[in-house]
Amino acid sequence: MQNRTKVSIATGKNRIEAVHRAFEYLGGIGKWVKPGFRVLLKPNIMSTGGTPMITHIDVLKGLYQLCKDAGAREVMVGENSVCGLEPRVQFDFIGYTDALKRLGVKVVFFDEEEWVYRARPENLCLKDMHLPKSLVEADIWITVPVAKTHVATVSTLGIKNSHGILADEDKARHHRLRPEFGSSLLDKFIDVLAVSKAHLSVMDMFDAMEGQGPGFGDTVEMKLILAGDDVTAVDAVTDYLMGFGNLEPPLPRKAQERGLGIADLKQIDFVGENPNDHRQKFIPAIGGDVPGSDPPGVEVLRGDMCRSGCGMPISYMIDLFKLVLGKDLKELAPITVLCGDNPPPPKDKRFIFVFGDCAIYSTWNYEYRRKPAFIGPWWRRRPAYIDVPGCVPLSLSWIRDFAKLIRGYGPILSLTSMVEFAETQKYTFAEGVPLEKNPRRWQFDPEFRKKYAKEIEASHQPEYIYKNESCKMSGKG
Ligand code: SF4
Numbered sequence: 001m002q003n004r005t006k007v008s009i010a011t012g013k014n015r016i017e018a019v020h021r022a023f024e025y026l027g028g029i030g031k032w033v034k035p036g037f038r039v040l041l042k043p044n045i046m047s048t049g050g051t052p053m054i055t056h057i058d059v060l061k062g063l064y065q066l067c068k069d070a071g072a073r074e075v076m077v078g079e080n081s082v083c084g085l086e087p088r089v090q091f092d093f094i095g096y097t098d099a100l101k102r103l104g105v106k107v108v109f110f111d112e113e114e115w116v117y118r119a120r121p122e123n124l125c126l127k128d129m130h131l132p133k134s135l136v137e138a139d140i141w142i143t144v145p146v147a148k149t150h151v152a153t154v155s156t157l158g159i160k161n162s163h164g165i166l167a168d169e170d171k172a173r174h175h176r177l178r179p180e181f182g183s184s185l186l187d188k189f190i191d192v193l194a195v196s197k198a199h200l201s202v203m204d205m206f207d208a209m210e211g212q213g214p215g216f217g218d219t220v221e222m223k224l225i226l227a228g229d230d231v232t233a234v235d236a237v238t239d240y241l242m243g244f245g246n247l248e249p250p251l252p253r254k255a256q257e258r259g260l261g262i263a264d265l266k267q268i269d270f271v272g273e274n275p276n277d278h279r280q281k282f283i284p285a286i287g288g289d290v291p292g293s294d295p296p297g298v299e300v301l302r303g304d305m306c307r308s309g310c311g312m313p314i315s316y317m318i319d320l321f322k323l324v325l326g327k328d329l330k331e332l333a334p335i336t337v338l339c340g341d342n343p344p345p346p347k348d349k350r351f352i353f354v355f356g357d358c359a360i361y362s363t364w365n366y367e368y369r370r371k372p373a374f375i376g377p378w379w380r381r382r383p384a385y386i387d388v389p390g391c392v393p394l395s396l397s398w399i400r401d402f403a404k405l406i407r408g409y410g411p412i413l414s415l416t417s418m419v420e421f422a423e424t425q426k427y428t429f430a431e432g433v434p435l436e437k438n439p440r441r442w443q444f445d446p447e448f449r450k451k452y453a454k455e456i457e458a459s460h461q462p463e464y465i466y467k468n469e470s471c472k473m474s475g476k477g
Helices: 015-025 057-069 087-094 096-103 133-137 158-165 168-172 185-195 231-241 250-257 311-325 327-332 357-362 397-407 415-428 446-451 453-458 463-468
Strands: 005-010 038-043 074-079 106-109 115-119 128-132 140-144 146-150 154-156 200-210 218-228 268-272 298-302 335-339 352-355 385-388
Touching (some): 005 015, 005 231, 015 057, 015 200, 015 218, 015 268, 057 074, 057 140, 057 200, 074 133, 087 096, 087 106, 096 106, 115 133, 128 133, 128 168, 140 158, 154 158, 154 231, 158 185, 158 231, 158 250, 200 231, 218 231, 298 311, 311 352, 335 357, 385 397
Parallel strands (some): 005 268, 038 140, 074 106, 140 200, 298 335, 352 385
Antiparallel strands (some): 005 218, 115 128, 146 154
16 A cells, blocks of 8 residues: 655646646656546536536646647546536536537536446445446546535545546435445445546645535635645645645545545645645535524424435525525425424425435325325416435426425416426436336335335335336446
8 A cells, every 4th residue: 555645736827827837746747648548537517507616617728738748649528417417418508518629628428428337346335336438448537626615525525526427326326324224425435436546636726615515605715726646635635725634524534444545644745835825714514414504484394314315405405595595485484394214294284395215205194295285276286295206315306396386387388387397307207216226215224114114005106216217327237
């Protein structure tokens, strides 16, 4: 095992200059990128939000130039965005597709290409997975994350960025914290690292994010780019720059424990800028499993819930409500959100959201479910409650469902709502998880199954479970 590693910290008048400088400190990118190589850059383009939610395009441009100068035959940029969001749509919307193509970069959308099956039985949770063909076949791949806080993992950096190399079906697996059932999102990230560790990590820390990352935080101007050939070490140094203690954030620490890089700052040589000249105290994100953060007008009834599971979408929902709806929420109130196993029964019957399989199944016999599924006059029917299925419910369909819950269905669908309706159908059950690949909780948890056997038996199983059979993956096996 290696004893020491090197991480460069660079600044500059812009990102491109800082990227170049970061590699000068390391002795040039030519140490890794050889003439004739095919290089794949994996940024974090989780959605259509701007910087610092996503990796800035100038970091990719800077890397493209360096790779070309080193003699690379081809430079690709590839991504699979947040579950249910097609990367092509995200790239087109923010203008990255055209800008990168004009530069000469090949843009690859992982969800549109073949997946290559990889098994690693000694992994802790995710013992097999599918990787994009372009990444497997590249001579070298470089993770290009942006530094942000995160509700489930403290920070989201290079190790976490690897989640975006998985198919949605694999992303949904073990996206929870139920160690008693062999599921830990944190261990899962290290499982992915064990199967495919980036050869280089280049951290976009020009503008970083604090607070409600990864989606709703605030910008912290750092003007830094970090680089190194140990993604664990680059993460550890970035965490330090964000004000976290040595070995405090879980992912680099776990990676080091499993022999996948160096996280202990005492074993890392810094080149370039002195980290202590730039270190700031980032405000951490508050997870959705923490009571007391609910916006006015919204009551979140929490059962036994996992932070890396339902805690994440719940915190997105709370942040989005706060950001977008503001005073409307008070007018619409009360909105009730049920989540986790056995949440308290809702007192008010208006606008009920049920997040995740635990909440759906454990409230199967609650009173609100015995009422008609639709309420209101025929010309403005609306659902009595909305189930947001999944374990974890990663699909963002609930944003559209929310509109249905509040506004109801119109008697005649206008052109716009037709589009919305069509999209809803597409997204509502878009997890695309074949059962054998992503067993739902009542399948993998015998206790849970026993506990709810009657309910499960008595009820028809929700239809969406069987609508998930279509799976885009090819090249399996
Ligand atoms: S459905 Fe239950 S087990 Fe699954 S992520 Fe949510 S709280 Fe965790």
